Amino acid sequence: MKRHISAMLLSLLLSVAVFASFAGASAAPAIAKCKATPIKAPVGELRADQLMFGYTDNTGKQILGLIGEPGKSHPGPKTLTSVLYTPGKQFNVSYLKHQKMSSKSDGRQNANNFKNDEGELFKLTYASNKLNSNESVLLAAKNAFQGHTFLALKSVQKGKFSQKTIQAIEKTKNRKVASQGLIATTTSGIQIGLVKFVKGSGKPLASLVLVDKGGMVFEDFVGNNDSQSTWRVDDGGQISADYFNLLFVSYSKAGYALGVEWYGAEGSNLTVIQQKGAKFRVVQENGRYMAP
Template structure:
């Protein structure tokens, strides 16, 4: 997913951010999708996919996602180291979120902890009539920055196609976190039954706004 002030020419990208770490890349070529392609944006179909291709000298894992950036992005954005976790959100934060949205909480987990004591929580609220809501929240210096995932409840497909009306916490993953001036930026992947959404968000006025996004079709293989 290319990023630099929302858009970047892939040919000008010089680094890939993978799992919150920077690795140099070299633009190789742009090629069309081959006739042998099955139309899936997966590692299994990589050689058949069309698009921009890069050389990465460092070893990466099959299926890793990357942000493509240039030197200006590296200069303007500071990496925020974090560790993934899965524990119940503290009572105070849950109370704050419940009051903010005026809803009872069904489930809430801390999914990432940063070295500076910041944390990211994922919260599922009760369904009101047919209104479903999940919220990713970033706790920073006693301020909560939120990213809402509202949806109309459907027992077959609510947030994602064929999700059975269930918000699976494991399907929303934080990939990278940055701080730029007073704003926080996060990269996420949100998996579904048929594919995945990659998003790059920036905080503004207490909420996260998407500044870059991409979609990959991945199923069935």
């Protein structure tokens, strides 16, 4: 009887072992086939970790890259190889070092305090190149703008959107326009401007608008009810096209992209925005504190 039970137990153990061996053999190929497929970003989609804002010194030969906020995506300074500046032109740059803040710093991010401010220090690669002094610029990695075409900008002197365009904007936003003006146009006929809407019962609203033959793209600025600091500190409730400058305008399969500088009482807000449908998304942002 004991022999019979022992034989049954042995048979059962052998069956379990064979089943486990068979299951392992059949499962291994299935696991090997389950490879993750990387998700590719659309051609031309800009990335925060390939872009850094900066500003120039008094000579226009050196650039200090602005330190970004902790926890957000930022590029390694050694990966940045070019600088974009108004109106959408580029120079090659070479990284020098991380510059520490001096005890002599007055806290301003301007050319006069350039040597005392903290940031990533670059120089223009070729001695024959020169930028304007105290100019806001955008540093970029080698392939940051792969697939992009930079559009030539035309200066605008007190330009306006047409009445037909304003009517289309009012219909889209369901709000009347109080004031408006162009920031820039491209040689291909694209218009970029700023509209301020009638306040009504809602919060103050203004929009940066890009208009081409196919439609409109908006970057909205929602204000608050402080009449002295509605959109920016000490703006007196005012916003207009005169407060904006474009570092560049480009186009790719991902849509339009803009480098925007927004002047304020205490300095400049700097953003790279890219089209996502009928709106812009913020790719990279920073700012320069330059209050007197």
